[in-house]
Amino acid sequence: MDQRAGYGQFCPVSMASEILCSRWTTLVVRELLCGSSRFNDLRRGLPKMSPSLLSKRLKELQQAGVIVTRPNENGTLEYRLSEAGEELRPLIIGLGEWAQRWMESRLSLKNLDPSLLMWDMRRSLVVALLPERRSTIQFVYSEVPLQQRNWWLVVDRGSVDLCSFDPGYELDLLVESSLRSMTSVWMGLTTIKDEVDSGQLRLEGDPALTYAMPQWLGLSIFAKVSRRVQ
Template structure:
């Protein structure tokens, strides 16, 4: 049986409405969170599974096949010595970034206090911080949970990445999880957190200067 035939048929609302058609493609559980992970660039299946706690291997494999069929992702094999398959967003898939940003902004009041059962990854704060930054440039963020970097204002390629910035960043932000969570919830603006000394800003780039002068 071909790989295409093994994919589950796409369910449809059967409504002639662009919102309904969009939900036909991305409305399944986990799909948009897979997009969130792939906004960091190509990811291996094992990396995706590790950063999507709660998803079963069967469901993840099924969603990835559906997303490839629907033109949101592609799968390619890395050259040796890696020789592993990675998944990455297509241009159509990357167009979902503002959708996720809008959904995240709408969901800020739902965050509340972190529950004991809530998983967290440092890079999950990437999209909220991207909403708080203006301009363009590379920003490194250091948290207790780990480091990640942001491609502020990028219109192509990854929106963020895990770990330290791959080159000298335009700005480096150091903060604790508490203030980063408060920024993500919308309790305080990034500029106010910088003025209050809750976020340390270093760097000589335009973004660093703008944050220190805000």
């Protein structure tokens, strides 16, 4: 790995921090660990990061030996974690588990982002528990600006597409919720049943899809971490 100017200490923690502690870098690694490999997919998982800064961080990670690049069959450049990058997996997951365990829920729900929530939900759906036919599920977050209010997940033949515009298919399930409530469910801070019972979440459509939602929705990988603070 290249050593760059930084803290000027021989301590390995210092050397690792020079690579990983610049703004957004750990989140770029998080997205790569979650399976994103194309630039546009990385952007969808980092919606508030500018494309120019993302390019810069990817270049830095490549220079540090954390990622490698290669063209796919279409000639599009893809980013993959190297062996060194893969070794970061328990460290990145450990950071998330620490925050889930020790940070107050009101702080973890401070920065809500519908595009990030939906992208996370899209890649964690348990497709095997959904019907073999095409299923279209609409999420409506009534309190957010109009351009980010409506989202559709379309599951068809094992693939999941996320749309921010009406795909034109017959709707199988409508999910109406506040963004805070759905994020709380996703993070394991509450349950679908609790939010429905409190009137914060409404489900309308296919009874089988509705009943099985707690199973096929999937949750954040940190949802099962026991919390020490509320």
